[in-house]
Structure formats: C-alpha cells, structure tokens
Amino acid sequence: MQTAPPSQHTAALPLLFFAALIWLGLLAYAHPWHDLDLRLGDILMRRAIATRPPPPEIVLIDIDQASLDHPQMLELAGNWPWPRAIHGELLAFLALQQPRAIVFDLIFSEPDHFRPASDQVLEDALRQTPAYLPLVVTNGETSRLADLPPLLGIRPGRQADPEAGLALLAPKALSPEVWRTGLINFLADSDGLGRSYWLNYPHAGWSLPSLPARVAADLGLPVPAQERLPLHFYGQPFSHLSYASLFLSSLQENPGDLPDLRDKIILIGAAAPGLHDLRPTPLGAATPGPEILATALGNLIHQDYLRPLPPSLAPWLGALCLSLLALASRRQINPLLQGTGLALLSLVCVLAAYFLLHYNHLWLPFSTLLTLWLFYAACALHAYLRERQQREYALQLFGRFVDPRVVDSLVAGKALAVAQEGQRQEISVLFSDIRGFTRLSESRAPEEIVRLLNRYFAAQTEIVFTHEGTLDKFIGDAIMAFWGAPVASPQHASQAVAAALALQERLLAFCEELGEDGADFDVGIGVHSGPAVVGFLGAARRLDYTAIGDTVNLASRIEGLTKGVARILVSASTREACLAEDPKRFTFIDHGEFPVKGREKPVRLYEPRSPA
Incomplete structure (x- = not known):
C-alpha cells in the first residue's frame, strides 16, 4: 500500500500555528515564563542603571559596623541594641537641621523594661518632631484592624470585613499617639528576589499603606492607586552618613562641618551585616533594607518607577507576533534566513527594551520574544520532519525507477508534486x-x-x-x-x-x-x-x-x-x-x-x- 503523500499531512502546520496562538494567550494570563522573564530583565536593568544616580534629597544614616564598634558609642550606649534615648537625642538634633521628613527603619516593638525612661526620651522627641516608624505584618496574635489607631493609616474598603484581624509588629514601646507608621514588609517575587515594594497591603477588604507611600502622600506627592510599586533601582550609591559620627557631633557645643540636611528626607536604618537587615534584589543577594526603602521613596519622589507597556500597545504587539509567526511558518523562506531575521529581531527587541527602560521607565517583558523563538524551533522541527517524510516518500515512489542520487534532487525540488499530477x-x-x-x-x-x-x-x-x-x-x-x-x-x-x-x-x-x-x-x-x-x-x-x-x-x-x-x-x-x-x-x-x-x-x- 502506498504511503500518504506529504501534501496530505500539511494540516500539522495550521495546528502548530493554532498552538502558538494558544501559547500567546497563556503568556498573557498564566505567565509560564515569569521567572525567566524576570531574570532576563534583571540583566538588562543592571546594564541600564549602571550610571543612574539616586535622588540627592534622600540621605541614609547608617547604623553600620563602624558605629557599633566605635569606642565612644560603646561607652555611651553599650552594645546593640542601644537605649532608645540615643535615637531620641539624634532625632532632636536632626530636627534643628530642618529636614522634610525623618524615617526610622527600626522596629521599636517591645518596651525597655530596664530603661523605661529611655523609651520616654524617644517618645518625647517624636511628639516634638513627628517621624515615621515602621510596621511589619508577621505571624502571631492578631489585632482587630477596626480597633487600631488612626495614625496607622489603615483604610477600610467597600467590602471590608469589620472583624478582620492581622498580626502586626507595631512600635508598642511608644504611645499610639506618636504612631505615624507604614508597612516595610519585604515583597519577594516567585524566585525570592525583591523587585517591588508594597504601596497598599490588602487584607480582607482593608488596605495598609506602606512606609514609602505614607511619606509620599504626606509630602503631597502622587501615589499610584495600585498594590505594588515596581522598583527602578539606582546604579550609583545613595548619600550615606555614619550614625556614630553624626550622633557624636550632635553632642558637641559647636559641631564642626555638618552635612547640609535642610529639606532632605532622612532615613535611619541598620546597615551592619550582623543586624540582619539584608535582602536579595537584582542588585545583589545582600542589599540593605534601608536602601530598598530609599529606592521606593526616590521612585515616588521623581515618579520614575517602572511601568508596564501601555494597554494601547498590546494590540500592535500581538499583531506583530502573529505576523512573525505566519512568516516563520512559510515553507518558501529559507530556514537560515528565518533564523537570521529572528536573531536580528531579537537584537532590535533587546535594544528597544533597553531604550524604554533607560529613557521612558517602561518595562518590556521578554516572554513574547521567547515565544517567537520557541515557535521558530517548532517550525524548524516541523520542516525537518516534513522534509524527512518527503524524502522517505520520494524514495518509496522513485527508488525503483531512478538512481538514489536523483532522489535527493527530487526531495529539494517540486518534481514530486509534478509527478503525482502528471505533466507534459x-x-x-x-x-x-x-x-x-x-x-x-x-x-x-x-x-x-x-x-x-x-x-x-x-x-x-x-x-x-x-x-x-x-x-x-x-x-x-x-x-x-x-x-x-x-x-x-x-x-x-x-x-x-x-x-x-x-x-x-x-x-x-x-x-x-x-x-x-x-x-x-x-x-x-x-x-x-x-x-x-x-x-x-x-x-x-x-x-x-x-x-x-x-x-x-x-x-x-x-x-x-x-x-x-x-x-x-x-x-x-x-x-x-x-x-x-x-x-x-x-x-x-x-x-x-x-x-x-x-x-x-x-x-x-x-x-x-x-x-x-
């Protein structure tokens, strides 16, 4: 019995094309290559932000290892954790410099039972100079959200559960009257890296503002109405000051050369490795938590956080993908030319992604490009199997009539179809x-x-x-x-x-x-x-x-x-x-x-x- 000719098996190509359309749909909704897309984006981001400077109005005061080991700090404050009066005295000194805002990235969750007066010094300083304190969602005993102080900024939605509770690590060492808080929970993607920051943490119809969102809103800056803020990192370091150096200068009657902190946003946090406030980000496996917080603040100040492609571009991108898929499926085009064209297109897409990220803060995912390569590989495999089938069919038909060397030319040309139809x-x-x-x-x-x-x-x-x-x-x-x-x-x-x-x-x-x-x-x-x-x-x-x-x-x-x-x-x-x-x-x-x-x-x- 004669084997069916290859022309009867061409239905595989429409099926392949239909499968590609389904795959594009999965990319749009299921994101099967999400992690790989993120890693490729990290590589591109590190290239794009290499010379990107941070906002000059943000200054980080680091509790670094030098501050912990400084002899005078050991004599005055002892080992870590320091008495909270140290932070109160520094806060009072910073208030004299007239900054725009002061943010603590330190959790004052438990009262100091041995030095209660020390907690009172910090509380008094906060009454005189309101500063922002962190709030952390954790595991443990829950608190009814409706009973929490208004200063936490928690907002109920239309369908908020009035009995909803959440385990929160709040600054309970201080009176709720000075709780001007915001969430600082680390937001990790599926691969464990932090590329976003919470803006509004949702829970049972309630919304908890993050610390960067709270600061930005109080400063009159626009805050996007979304849960997450895609971070646009900085390749150059922030302005850093050592906690010990600044604190010891504040104790002098006539401090020497002090940095200009007027109208600055000051962020006080732990930078020493032993304090364990290090998080994995695209910049590295041990990015200090205060720098991530500072990045979110800087993005909100300058409104240069990353944005997805506008929805109006989605139909054009989809049309381009479909056109390229149809082009890749054409048998008349040399596979080498197809591969070369797709490689050039990939280069153009990477350059476009770099340009959009660097100059327009737009994030272009790579999933579509990977899909095109996958479809090209499927088309190449289909072409190989089709050619192999055509060769076997030609050998079966012509092997009895012509030399095998002639069969090779039959496979490459159209002689097989002509022979089946008959021609003069x-x-x-x-x-x-x-x-x-x-x-x-x-x-x-x-x-x-x-x-x-x-x-x-x-x-x-x-x-x-x-x-x-x-x-x-x-x-x-x-x-x-x-x-x-x-x-x-x-x-x-x-x-x-x-x-x-x-x-x-x-x-x-x-x-x-x-x-x-x-x-x-x-x-x-x-x-x-x-x-x-x-x-x-x-x-x-x-x-x-x-x-x-x-x-x-x-x-x-x-x-x-x-x-x-x-x-x-x-x-x-x-x-x-x-x-x-x-x-x-x-x-x-x-x-x-x-x-x-x-x-x-x-x-x-x-x-x-x-x-x-």
Whole structure:
C-alpha cells in the first residue's frame, strides 16, 4: 500500500500555528515564563542603571559596623541594641537641621523594661518632631484592624470585613499617639528576589499603606492607586552618613562641618551585616533594607518607577507576533534566513527594551520574544520532519525507477508534486529488446534462464541509473527507460544515446560470458526524443511512474526496426538534439527512411557511434 503523500499531512502546520496562538494567550494570563522573564530583565536593568544616580534629597544614616564598634558609642550606649534615648537625642538634633521628613527603619516593638525612661526620651522627641516608624505584618496574635489607631493609616474598603484581624509588629514601646507608621514588609517575587515594594497591603477588604507611600502622600506627592510599586533601582550609591559620627557631633557645643540636611528626607536604618537587615534584589543577594526603602521613596519622589507597556500597545504587539509567526511558518523562506531575521529581531527587541527602560521607565517583558523563538524551533522541527517524510516518500515512489542520487534532487525540488499530477515534458525514450532469447531458453534449464536474465537486467538497470535515466518497466525480456523526467535535463537526448552505447558494450561482455550460447544472443535498441506526459498512473494500491504518448510509441517502433539494420537506431529528433548539445560527442550513420505503422510519412533513422 502506498504511503500518504506529504501534501496530505500539511494540516500539522495550521495546528502548530493554532498552538502558538494558544501559547500567546497563556503568556498573557498564566505567565509560564515569569521567572525567566524576570531574570532576563534583571540583566538588562543592571546594564541600564549602571550610571543612574539616586535622588540627592534622600540621605541614609547608617547604623553600620563602624558605629557599633566605635569606642565612644560603646561607652555611651553599650552594645546593640542601644537605649532608645540615643535615637531620641539624634532625632532632636536632626530636627534643628530642618529636614522634610525623618524615617526610622527600626522596629521599636517591645518596651525597655530596664530603661523605661529611655523609651520616654524617644517618645518625647517624636511628639516634638513627628517621624515615621515602621510596621511589619508577621505571624502571631492578631489585632482587630477596626480597633487600631488612626495614625496607622489603615483604610477600610467597600467590602471590608469589620472583624478582620492581622498580626502586626507595631512600635508598642511608644504611645499610639506618636504612631505615624507604614508597612516595610519585604515583597519577594516567585524566585525570592525583591523587585517591588508594597504601596497598599490588602487584607480582607482593608488596605495598609506602606512606609514609602505614607511619606509620599504626606509630602503631597502622587501615589499610584495600585498594590505594588515596581522598583527602578539606582546604579550609583545613595548619600550615606555614619550614625556614630553624626550622633557624636550632635553632642558637641559647636559641631564642626555638618552635612547640609535642610529639606532632605532622612532615613535611619541598620546597615551592619550582623543586624540582619539584608535582602536579595537584582542588585545583589545582600542589599540593605534601608536602601530598598530609599529606592521606593526616590521612585515616588521623581515618579520614575517602572511601568508596564501601555494597554494601547498590546494590540500592535500581538499583531506583530502573529505576523512573525505566519512568516516563520512559510515553507518558501529559507530556514537560515528565518533564523537570521529572528536573531536580528531579537537584537532590535533587546535594544528597544533597553531604550524604554533607560529613557521612558517602561518595562518590556521578554516572554513574547521567547515565544517567537520557541515557535521558530517548532517550525524548524516541523520542516525537518516534513522534509524527512518527503524524502522517505520520494524514495518509496522513485527508488525503483531512478538512481538514489536523483532522489535527493527530487526531495529539494517540486518534481514530486509534478509527478503525482502528471505533466507534459520533453524526454528521450529508450526501448531495448533481447534477440535470440528463444534459442537460448531451449538449451538451458528455466531456473538458469531466470538467473541469466536477472544478471542482464541488473547490468542494464545499473547503466540506466549511471546515465541518470529513469527505468520505466520490464516488458517480458524488454526494457523501457526515459530521460528528462522526473528531473528535467537539457541533455536528455545525449544521455539516452550514451546509455544505449553503454548497453551495447555491456551486451558484448555478456555474450563473451555465455560462450557459444551467446553467439545468437543480441539486442535491439531504439531511441526517440519528443514530448510525452510523465507521471504516476494507476490506482492507490498500485502506481507506476511512466511516460505515455506518441513519443513512447515511436521509440518502441524504432526498436522493432533495428533487426537486420543496426543494433541501435535513433530518430532524427534525437540526432538533432545531440548535435545541438555537443556536435563532437557522437557520430551518426544515416540508414535512410523507414515506414512506421500508424504514420503516413516514413521516419529517417540513424545509427549512433562514439567517436572513439
């Protein structure tokens, strides 16, 4: 049974295209490559922010290792944690510098039972100079949100649960009257890295503002109405001051050169590694928590936080993806050109993403680009499997008729489809018939005759294939072959004549092998060139690749006229075609005109010979 041709399996490509559309839909809603998208974005971000300076109005006062180990600080405050009076005294000193805001990134969750007066010093300083204190959502005993102080900034929504509770780590060491708080919980993505900061923490219909959102709102800055703030990091360091240096300067009657803190936003936090306020971000595995908080504040101050692509661009991006998918699926385009084009497109997309990130603060995900590559790989695999199937099908169809080397060219071209449909082509047809076979069969056993014929036919088939011919069929003890199809050849006449002469030489060698029995063994070969219809004829279960038409009939008649004239005879059209191709390749002996059954005019025939 014949295998279904490759044309019947082309439904796989529309299915592949449909699968790509489904994949684009999954990207839009399920984000299957979210983590990989984030990591590629981190690489691009680090390149884009390498020279990005932080806002100069933000100053970080670091409780660094030098502050913890400073001899005077050890003498005044002892080991960490320091008495809270230290922070109160520093707060009072900073208030004299007239900053815009002071933010503590320190949690005062438990009263100091051994030094209660120290807590009171900090509380008194906060009453004189309100500062922002952190709030942390944690595990443990919950507090009813409706009962919490208004200074926490917690807002109920339309469907807020009045009985909702949340475990909060609040500054309980101080009176609620000075609780101007905001959330500082670390917000990690699925891979554990922090790329965003909470703006409004949602819980049971309630909303808890983050510390950066609270500060920005009080300063009159616009705060986006969203839960998360995508951080646009800074590649250059913030302005840092050592806590110990500034505190010790505040104790002097006439401090020396103090930094200008007027109208600054001051952030006091832990930077020493031993205080464990380090978090993984795209900048590194140990980014100090105060710097993440400062980044969120800076983004809100300058409104340069990252933004997704505008929704108006989504249809255009989708149309571009569909166009590229359709282009990648076209068989007429060279796969190398497809791959090169997609590589150039990838480079353009990366440059565009860099430009949008660096100058417009827009975040371009890479998922679409990865999808295009995946679809290209699927198309390449489909093309490879299709070509392999086409080759196997061509081998199955043509392996009996032509040399395997010719099949390779059939796979690359359109000859397979043409052969299945049938087409009129210029060809040269050769008929070769054995003479003296009857006498030979009378002197030998039938089994031996079959072996001799198989040897002879194998030799003739090899010669036909060597001269790039197509073996049509065996007709009893005769052979039909033709040139010029399935692969068109302008030298089909010369190839056919050359094959006829080679068959004659092989005949002589075969007769010598037969000895006395080969004396009467001979062949007649007729060749004619002209138009014929070439293709597969038959039923689905039995197909033959053959040529039909007057050219084939005349070639058969010419072979019948060779007896008593010459071993090989060719028509005038074959002779003219050979001379047009190469006048010196063959010589032709004119044997005159011969009447042919079915034709009104006689046919002039020639005997070809090699110049040698």
